[in-house]
Amino acid sequence: MIKGRVAGKVWSSRRIETVPTGALLEVDIGRDSRLVAFDPLGCATGELVLIAQGSVAAGYFDGRTVPVDALIIASIDEQSSKDA
Amino acid sequence: MIKGRVAGKVWSSRRIETVPTGALLEVDIGRDSRLVAFDPLGCATGELVLIAQGSVAAGYFDGRTVPVDALIIASIDEQSSKDA
Amino acid sequence: MIKGRVAGKVWSSRRIETVPTGALLEVDIGRDSRLVAFDPLGCATGELVLIAQGSVAAGYFDGRTVPVDALIIASIDEQSSKDA
Amino acid sequence: MIKGRVAGKVWSSRRIETVPTGALLEVDIGRDSRLVAFDPLGCATGELVLIAQGSVAAGYFDGRTVPVDALIIASIDEQSSKDA
Amino acid sequence: MIKGRVAGKVWSSRRIETVPTGALLEVDIGRDSRLVAFDPLGCATGELVLIAQGSVAAGYFDGRTVPVDALIIASIDEQSSKDA
Numbered sequence: 001m002i003k004g005r006v007a008g009k010v011w012s013s014r015r016i017e018t019v020p021t022g023a024l025l026e027v028d029i030g031r032d033s034r035l036v037a038f039d040p041l042g043c044a045t046g047e048l049v050l051i052a053q054g055s056v057a058a059g060y061f062d063g064r065t066v067p068v069d070a071l072i073i074a075s076i077d078e079q080s081s082k083d084a
Numbered sequence: 085m086i087k088g089r090v091a092g093k094v095w096s097s098r099r100i101e102t103v104p105t106g107a108l109l110e111v112d113i114g115r116d117s118r119l120v121a122f123d124p125l126g127c128a129t130g131e132l133v134l135i136a137q138g139s140v141a142a143g144y145f146d147g148r149t150v151p152v153d154a155l156i157i158a159s160i161d162e163q164s165s166k167d168a
Numbered sequence: 169m170i171k172g173r174v175a176g177k178v179w180s181s182r183r184i185e186t187v188p189t190g191a192l193l194e195v196d197i198g199r200d201s202r203l204v205a206f207d208p209l210g211c212a213t214g215e216l217v218l219i220a221q222g223s224v225a226a227g228y229f230d231g232r233t234v235p236v237d238a239l240i241i242a243s244i245d246e247q248s249s250k251d252a
Numbered sequence: 253m254i255k256g257r258v259a260g261k262v263w264s265s266r267r268i269e270t271v272p273t274g275a276l277l278e279v280d281i282g283r284d285s286r287l288v289a290f291d292p293l294g295c296a297t298g299e300l301v302l303i304a305q306g307s308v309a310a311g312y313f314d315g316r317t318v319p320v321d322a323l324i325i326a327s328i329d330e331q332s333s334k335d336a
Numbered sequence: 337m338i339k340g341r342v343a344g345k346v347w348s349s350r351r352i353e354t355v356p357t358g359a360l361l362e363v364d365i366g367r368d369s370r371l372v373a374f375d376p377l378g379c380a381t382g383e384l385v386l387i388a389q390g391s392v393a394a395g396y397f398d399g400r401t402v403p404v405d406a407l408i409i410a411s412i413d414e415q416s417s418k419d420a
Contacts, residue, residue, distance in 0.1 A: 001276070001288040001322055003262070010087070011165050012134065012158035016124050018144060019157050024085070024134070026165075031284065032115065036085040036134060040268055050264065050276070050288060052319040055223075055391075056310045058140045059317040060270060065143040067136040067157045070085055073271050073319045074264035081263050081278075094171070095249050096218065096242035100208050102228060103241050108169070108218070110249075116199065120169040120218060139307075139391075142224045149227040151220040151241045154169055178339070179417050180386065180410035184376050186396060187409050192337070192386070194417075200367065204337040204386060223307075226392045233395040235388035235409045238337055253360070253372040253406055255346070283368065292352050302348065302360070302372060304403040308394045311401040312354060325355050325403045326348035333347050333362075 003076060004029040006047045010036050020066050027051060027072075037070035050074040087160060088113040090131045094120050104150050111135060111156075121154035134158040171244060172197040174215045178204050188234050195219060195240075205238035218242040255328060256281040258299045262288050272318050279303060279324075289322035302326040339412060340365040342383045346372050356402050363387060363408075373406035386410040 004027035012024070023039040027049060037051050040060065049072045057071035088111035096108070107123040111133065121135050124144065133156045141155035172195035180192070191207040195217065205219050208228065217240045225239035256279035264276070275291040279301060289303050292312065301324045309323035340363035348360070359375040363385065373387050376396065385408045393407035 001320070003278070003286070003288060009165065010134065011161040013161040014125055015134075015158035016144065016155075024158075026087070034087070036087060041266055050262065050267075052321045054321050055139045055307045056319050056321050058143070059310070060268065060319055067140050067144055067155055068085070069136045069138050069140050071268075071319055074267035074276075077263040077265040081261065093249065094218065095245040097245040098209055099218075099242035100228065100239075108242075110171070118171070120171060139223045142227070151224050151228055151239055152169070153220045153222050153224050177417065178386065179413040181413040182377055183386075183410035184396065184407075192410075194339070202339070204339060223391045226395070233392075235392050235396055235407055236337070237388045237390050237392050253404070255362070255370070255372060293350055302346065302351075304405045306405050307391045308403050308405050311394070312352065312403055323352075323403055326351035326360075329347040329349040333345065 001050050001052050001073065002029055004049060004051055006043050006045050006049060007034060008045055018066050020061055020068065025072065035070050037072045038068045039072045041072055041075055043072060043075055048076040048078055050076055085134050085136050085157065086113055088133060088135055090127050090129050090133060091118060092129055102150050104145055104152065109156065119154050121156050122152045123156045125156055125159055127156060127159055132160040132162055134160055169218050169220050169241065170197055172217060172219055174211050174213050174217060175202060176213055186234050188229055188236065193240065203238050205240050206236045207240045209240055209243055211240060211243055216244040216246055218244055253302050253304050254281055256301060256303055258295050258297050258301060259286060260297055270318050272313055272320065277324065287322050289324045290320045291324045293324055293327055295324060295327055300328040300330055302328055337386050337388050337409065338365055340385060340387055342379050342381050342385060343370060344381055354402050356397055356404065361408065371406050373408045374404045375408045377408055377411055379408060379411055384412040384414055386412055
C-alpha cells in the first residue's frame with residue numbers, strides 16, 4: 001500500500017456505468033505524482049490516507065466487476081505513526 | 085486510477101483477434117509519459133479523462149478474455165473538480 | 169497498453185516448460201526502458217507495436233497458465249495514427 | 253519481490269472493515285520510495301525484509317477478499333545474503 | 337517480461353510458510369534497480385535471465401497460493417540474442 005494526502009475531489013461529466021457511486025479523491029502520493037482513488041471512508045482534503053492498488057482494490061465491491069484500481073483503505077493517525 | 089489528457093487515436097494495421105473493436109486512444113498522463121487506453125465513452129482529443137489500469141480494465145468486457153490493461157472510465161468535469 | 173518499437177529477438181538457452189513456444193521480442197518503450205513481450209503477430213525489428221501487460225497478457229493463451237506478463241496485441245499504423 | 257528496510261509502524265484512526273488486523277509497517281525500498289506492507293512476521297524497525305506485491309499479497313489471507321497489495325514474506329539474513 | 341543479470345542469492349532467517357522452497361535470487365534490472373525472483377532453473381551469479389512479474393509468476397506453482405510476484409522463466413542466450 002502507499003501513503004498519500006488527499007488533494008481534492010474529482011467530478012466526472014460522463015462515466016461508464018460500472019464505476020460505483022461514491023467519492024473519487026485525487027491523492028498526492030509524493031515525488032510529483034498523483035492518483036485518483038475511490039473513497040469509502042469520507043476523507044477530507046488534507047487528510048493522510050492509505051491506498052491499496054490493483055485488482056485487490058476492486059475486491060472491496062462484493063463480487064461486482066468494477067473498474068477501480070485504487071481504494072482508500074484507512075485514514076492514518078499521524079501522531080501515533082510518528083512515535084512508532 | 086490516473087488522470088490524463090487525450091492526445092489522439094491509435095490505428096492498428098494488424099491486431100490479435102481478442103482485441104475488442106472500439107477506439108484506442110493515446111493519453112498523456114504527465115511526467116513525459118503516455119499510455120494507450122480503450123475508450124468506451126467516445127472521448128475527443130484534448131479531453132481530460134480518468135483511466136483504470138490492470139486486470140480491472142479487462143473486467144469491463146463482460147467475462148470475455150481481452151488483452152486490455154487500460155480503460156477510460158470517465159470524462160472529468162474540470163471546472164467542478166477545480167473548485168472541489 | 170503502451171507503444172514501443174521492436175528492437176530484436178530474445179533467444180533462451182534454457183526456459184521453464186510453461187513458457188509458450190513462439191517469439192519473444194525485445195521492445196524499446198522509451199525513457200531508456202525496454203521490456204520483452206510475447207509476439208503472436210510475427211513483427212519485425214523496427215515495427216511500432218502495442219503491448220498489453222500484466223495478467224491480461226497471459227489470458228491470451230486459452231486458459232493455460234503461462235508466465236507471460238507482456239503481449240504484443242497490435243502493429244500500429246503509424247501514418248493513420250499521426251493524422252488522427 | 254523487493255527488498256526494503258522497516259522504517260516504522262503505521263497506525264490508522266479509521267479503516268475499512270476488510271483490512272485484516274495486524275501490523276502495517278512502513279518500509280523504505282530505496283530510491284527515495286516507501287511503501288506500507290502487512291507484516292505477519294512481527295518485524296522490527298531497521299530489519300531488512302522481503303516484500304511481495306500485487307494480488308499475490310492478498311492471497312495470503314486464506315480466500316478472504318482483503319485490500320492488501322504488499323506483504324512482508326521474509327526477514328532477510330543479511331550476512332548470508334552478502335556472502336552468497 | 338524484463339531482462340536482468342543475477343547479482344546473488346537471498347537468504348532469509350524467517351519466512352511465512354507459503355513461500356515455496358527454492359532459490360531466491362537478487363537480479364539487477366538496470367537503471368539502479370534490483371528485484372528478487374524465485375529461480376526454478378538454478379541460475380548462477382552473472383547469468384542474464386528473463387523475469388515474469390505479477391500474478392502470472394505465482395501461477396507457476398500448480399494452483400498453490402504462493403506470495404511470489406517475480407519468477408525467472410528463462411536463461412538468455414546472449415550471443416544469439418545479440419545477432420537477432
